[in-house]
Amino acid sequence: LKTEKLKSYYIFEMQEEKKEVKAVNDVSISIREDEIYGIAGESGCGKSTFLKTICGLAEPPLRIVDGKIYYEVEGKEIDITKMSQEEYRKLRWQFISYIPQGSMSALNPIIRIKESFKDFVTSHKKIKDEEKEFEEPLKKHLTALGLPLRVLKSYPHQLSGGMRQRTTIALATILNPRIIVADEPTTALDVVAQRAVIQLLKDIQKIQKNTIILVTHDMAVHANITDRMGIMYAGMFVEEGETDEIFENPLHPYTKFLIGSLPKMGDKSYKVSAPGSPPSLANLPQGCPFHPRCPYAMEICKKERPQLVEISDGHKSACFLNSKERVEDARK
Ligand code: SF4
Ligand code: MG
Numbered sequence: 001l002k003t004e005k006l007k008s009y010y011i012f013e014m015q016e017e018k019k020e021v022k023a024v025n026d027v028s029i030s031i032r033e034d035e036i037y038g039i040a041g042e043s044g045c046g047k048s049t050f051l052k053t054i055c056g057l058a059e060p061p062l063r064i065v066d067g068k069i070y071y072e073v074e075g076k077e078i079d080i081t082k083m084s085q086e087e088y089r090k091l092r093w094q095f096i097s098y099i100p101q102g103s104m105s106a107l108n109p110i111i112r113i114k115e116s117f118k119d120f121v122t123s124h125k126k127i128k129d130e131e132k133e134f135e136e137p138l139k140k141h142l143t144a145l146g147l148p149l150r151v152l153k154s155y156p157h158q159l160s161g162g163m164r165q166r167t168t169i170a171l172a173t174i175l176n177p178r179i180i181v182a183d184e185p186t187t188a189l190d191v192v193a194q195r196a197v198i199q200l201l202k203d204i205q206k207i208q209k210n211t212i213i214l215v216t217h218d219m220a221v222h223a224n225i226t227d228r229m230g231i232m233y234a235g236m237f238v239e240e241g242e243t244d245e246i247f248e249n250p251l252h253p254y255t256k257f258l259i260g261s262l263p264k265m266g267d268k269s270y271k272v273s274a275p276g277s278p279p280s281l282a283n284l285p286q287g288c289p290f291h292p293r294c295p296y297a298m299e300i301c302k303k304e305r306p307q308l309v310e311i312s313d314g315h316k317s318a319c320f321l322n323s324k325e326r327v328e329d330a331r332k
Contacts, residue, residue, distance in 0.1 A: 001030075001031045001054065001069075001070065001071055001072070001179060001211065001213075002029070002030045002031070002068075002069075002070040002072075002077070003027050003028055003029055003030075003054060003067060003068065003069050003070070004028050004067050004068040004070070005026055005027075005028055005066060005067040005068070006024055006026070006027045006028070006053065006054075006064070006066070006067035006068070006069060007022070007024060007025055007026055007027075007064070007065045007066040007067050008023060008024040008049060008050075008053040008058055008062060008063060008064045008065065009021060009022050009023060009024075009062070009063060009065050010023060010049075010061045010062050010063075011060075011061050011063055011065075012061055019282060020282065021281045021282045022235050022281050022282075022284060023046040023049035023050075023062070023235050023281050024046050024049055024050050024053055024235050025046070025234070025235035025236050025281075025284075026067075026236060027050065027067075027235075027236065027237055028067075028308075029230060029237060029240065031211060031213060032211065032228075033072070033178075033209075033210075033211055034205075034209050034210070034211065035211060035212075035227045035228060036201070036202075036205055036211075036212045036214060036225055036226045036227050037211065037212070037213050037214070037226060037227065037228050037229065037230070038213075038214050038215075038216070038221075038222040038225070038226030038228070038229035038230070038243065039051075039213065039214070039215045039216075039229065039230050039231075039232055040215075040216065040217065040219060040222055040229055040230070040231050040232070040258060041217065041231055041232035041233055041258075041278075042217060042233075042258075042277070042278050043217060044277070044278050044281070045232045045233050045234060045235065045278050046232055046234070046235040046236075046281065047183070047215045047217075047232050048101060048183050048215065049062065049235075050215075050232065051098065051181050051183050051213070051215055052098075053069070054069055054181070054213075055092075055096055055098040055181055056069075056080050056083075056088050056092065056096075057098065064081055067081070068081055069081055071091070071095065071096070071179075073091070073095065093124050093175055093177060094124065094175050094176075094177060095177055095178050095179065096177055096178065096179040096180075096181065097172045097173060097175070097177035097179070097180050097181065098172075098181045098183075099168060099169060099172050099180070099181065099182040099183065099185060100183055101183040101184045101187070102184075102188075106168045106171065106172070107156040107164065107167065107168060107171070108156075109155065109156050109157060110155075111155075112152070112153060112154065112155055113151050113152050113153075113154055113155070113156065113159075113167060114138075114152035114153065116171065117134075117138055117152070117171055117174065118134060120171055120174070121134055121138075121174060121175070122134075124175055125175075137174070138152075138174065141170060141173075141174050142170055144203070144207055145166070145170050145200055145203055145204065145207075146199075146200070146203065147163075147166060147167065147170055151163065151167050160193070161188065161189055161193060162189050162190070162192070162193025162194075162196055162197065163193075165185060165186075165189060165193070165197055166196060166197060166200050169182070169185065169197070169200055169201065169204070170200075173204050173208065176208050176210070177208075177210060178210050178211065179210060179211045179212075179213065180201075180204065180210055180211070180212045180213070181212075181213045181215075182201070182212065182213070182214050182215065183215045184215060184216050184217070185197055185201070185214070185216070186198065186216060186218065186221055187216065187217075187218070194221070198221065198224055198225050201214070201225060202225060214226060219258055219259060222243060223243065223247055226243045227242070227243060228240070228241065228242050228243060228314075229241070229243045229246060231246075231252065231254060231255050231258065233254050233278065233289060233290055234278060234279055234281065234284055234289035234290070235281055235284075235289075236289065236308070236318065237308055237316075237318070238252045238254055238255070238290070238308070238317065238318045238319070239251055239252040239254070239255045239308075239315075239316065239317045239318070240308065240315070240316045241314055241315035241316060242314060242315070245314075245315055246315070247259060249315075251311055251315065251317035251319065251321075251322045252290075252317045252318065252319045252322065253274070253290065253294050253295065253296055253319065253321070254274070254290050254293075254294075257274040257293075274293045274294070274295070275293065276292065276293045279292065285302075286302060286303065287300075287301050287302045287303050287304055287305055288301040288302075288304075288305060288306050288318075288319070288320070289305075290319075296321055298320060298321075300320055301320060304320075306318045306319050306320050309323075
């Protein structure tokens with residue numbers, strides 16, 4: 001999956017006035033097959049909107065105003081921004097499966113879970129032999145993912161939050177989608193349930209060999225599960241690279257702030273302060289969007305917007321401090 005200079009804004013038109021909320025602001029990234037890609041950042045940085053946009057779910061007032069989104073389908077790159085709703089609907093679910101934030105609602109509360117699975121599967125493919133084409137694969141799928149078959153007989157409210165979330169993920173992946181997109185799947189769960197959900201995602205990735213795109217503000221989850229990650233701030237990607245590399249050698253001050261906010265045993269001085277909160281996406285500051293909070297802000301940061309550029313092998317940053325020469329100087 002690839003995006004090129006993708007911009008998607010919430011556009012509100014009120015009488016004479018037009019208000020634009022730039023939730024995704026010029027994003028070019030490339031996500032590989034067979035990897036777990038994480039997207040981090042505080043809330044209000046555009047993470048969820050980015051996911052919706054790449055899943056083809058932008059609905060007014062959200063609009064793709066510029067750029068491209070490519071899916072690689074059977075070796076060919078297809079720009080989904082050019083597809084009709086009808087064409088896209090056919091591709092969806094079998095190709096890309098989106099697990100929205102607070103996805104407890106994906107399971108119909110008034111029917112048994114097995115019925116939810118059945119509705120889901122039959123609405124996406126024709127089934128002649130129920131035993132062979134539905135029952136058997138369903139049991140196989142749940143067993144492979146370590147879920148007890150008894151969940152099928154339950155109603156959603158009879159399951160714990162963690163079990164419900166795992167069941168929702170099992171539902172979203174039963175058609176073996178090539179890309180799974182999950183928005184904050186561990187939020188609101190206790191630590192044990194969080195671990196189970198993370199393990200489940202890892203298992204799915206191992207079995208189905210698909211791409212998982214995982215959004216969470218929780219840096220510990222990224223450290224735990226993702227192969228590569230991107231950091232979003234004010235609708236832009238400000239850093240991207242291998243997850244290990246980002247944790248060992250964060251380049252962007254915002255990333256340092258996010259990592260510094262992890263509790264570090266015995267090292268209180270590590271905390272970098274970045275007081276305040278992300279800027280309003282309707283009213284972005286000029287220059288680097290992080291400059292009002294950045295402890296290293298320079299004159300240029302208030303005027304020009306730094307581009308996301310490769311600093312070392314596969315590691316990108318959008319900060320004037322990290323221009324190649326600077327990094328080289330610092331290493332001498
Ligand atoms: Fe801070 Fe300037 Fe880098 Fe922005 S470009 S993160 S303001 S040093
Ligand atoms: Mg969100």
